[in-house]
Amino acid sequence: QVQLVQSGAEVKKPGASVKVSCKASGYTFTDYYIHWLRQVPGQGLEWMGWINPNSGGTNYAQKFQGSVTMTRDTSITTVHMDLSRLRSDDTAIYYCARGPNWGGFDFWGQGTMVTVSS
Amino acid sequence: EIVLTQSPGTLSLSPGERATLSCRASQSVRSTYLTWYQQKPGQAPRLLIYSTTNRATGIPDRFSGSGSGTDFTLTISRLEPEDFAVYYCQQYGSSPPYTFGQGTKLEIK
Numbered sequence: 001q002v003q004l005v006q007s008g009a010e011v012k013k014p015g016a017s018v019k020v021s022c023k024a025s026g027y028t029f030t031d032y033y034i035h036w037l038r039q040v041p042g043q044g045l046e047w048m049g050w051i052n053p054n055s056g057g058t059n060y061a062q063k064f065q066g067s068v069t070m071t072r073d074t075s076i077t078t079v080h081m082d083l084s085r086l087r088s089d090d091t092a093i094y095y096c097a098r099g100p101n102w103g104g105f106d107f108w109g110q111g112t113m114v115t116v117s118s
Numbered sequence: 119e120i121v122l123t124q125s126p127g128t129l130s131l132s133p134g135e136r137a138t139l140s141c142r143a144s145q146s147v148r149s150t151y152l153t154w155y156q157q158k159p160g161q162a163p164r165l166l167i168y169s170t171t172n173r174a175t176g177i178p179d180r181f182s183g184s185g186s187g188t189d190f191t192l193t194i195s196r197l198e199p200e201d202f203a204v205y206y207c208q209q210y211g212s213s214p215p216y217t218f219g220q221g222t223k224l225e226i227k
Contacts, residue, residue: 037216044206044218044219044220044221045206045218046218047218061214062213062214095162100168102151102153102168102210103150103151103153103209103216104165104168104208104210105153105155105165105208106165106168106174107165108162108163108164109162110162111162
């Protein structure tokens with residue numbers, strides 16, 4: 001069965017960086033883009049960008065250009081999301097999700113809570 | 119940017135009743151690219167309906183989607199206790215390519 005398993009919760013200080021991982025299993029890793037989204041607890045969902053695990057190509061939402069970097073390691077079917085220059089308003093749950101070709105997200109990771117606090 | 123507005127913000131109904139959730143877009147959305155999710159507290163969103171009308175694998179047939187252009191609807195024909203959750207619509211289109219509605223909370227009356 002398709003699974004996306006994310007790394008654990010993080011607590012960071014303002015100005016620091018965080019790296020969240022997402023390990024995929026149960027399907028051909030290179031066949032689907034992986035997206036990253038975030039959700040401030042109790043609020044809505046925000047799309048951050050995608051990575052093509054086949055080519056390594058990326059597309060980031062304008063808001064996150066310059067602060068987010070998405071990479072993949074095909075040998076361990078894992079994608080990573082690096083967010084730098086953290087601010088308190090980056091405190092959120094970060095999700096990876098698989099993206100089929102109909103413009104949505106069919107499988108989601110369990111979420112990783114990132115807390116930014118001095 | 120395509121803005122999705124969901125209504126109502128909160129819907130209070132009893133098990134067994136019919137729920138109708140609305141998602142209105144600020145510009146036309148291709149039917150292929152309109153998706154609905156369910157989210158329960160402490161969980162990731164779960165795919166319900168994709169391409170406006172297609173139920174995801176394992177989703178009961180009491181869930182149905184309809185609509186076109188700027189107006190889309192998620193209907194739950196007969197509410198079960200496990201259906202009380204937050205529901206989001208989402209579109210794929212112009213920049214930013216993926217946007218979500220603010221959600222409708224379906225609560226037990």
